[in-house]
Amino acid sequence: MGLQRECAVIGCQKPVKHRGLCTNHYSRTWRGLPLLGPPRMRVRSCPMCGASWGVLPGRKATVYCGPRCRRLHLIATHRASNRERDEQIVAGVQAGELHRVIAERLGVTTSTVSRVAARYGLRRVPYAPRRRA
Ligand SMILES: [Zn+2]
Ligand SMILES: [Zn+2]
Structure with missing residues (x-):
């Protein structure tokens, strides 16, 4: 040896x-x-x-040449999964779902939902819209 x-x-x-x-x-x-x-x-x-x-x-072979590339890869995959989640949040808000409901469904906090919605220019709907007679 x-x-x-x-x-x-x-x-x-x-x-x-x-x-x-x-x-x-x-x-x-x-x-x-x-x-x-x-x-x-x-x-x-x-x-x-x-x-x-x-x-x-x-x-054992490492997958990446070093910590820098491993980090870059992690960031890339993290971004991809965030984008998917963001799309679901936006779809929910656009469908008129309450932030609390979306947050529960996706396993995130309501502040995450609000933040994503705000980033996409969507207004918070605090209550179910009520029509005036
Ligand atoms: Zn050599
Ligand atoms: Zn590399």
């Missing part, structure tokens, strides 16, 4: 600098360039920025 200290690229004997690669090969993948030789490890690439790196056999 022992840590691999040589670059992941076969034929490259430079010491590992980062992510199992030497300075030269790491900077190549970081700039989106292909490795110069076949890697002796599995190569993963980040779905957010496309940077790639080598993964030692038996090691």
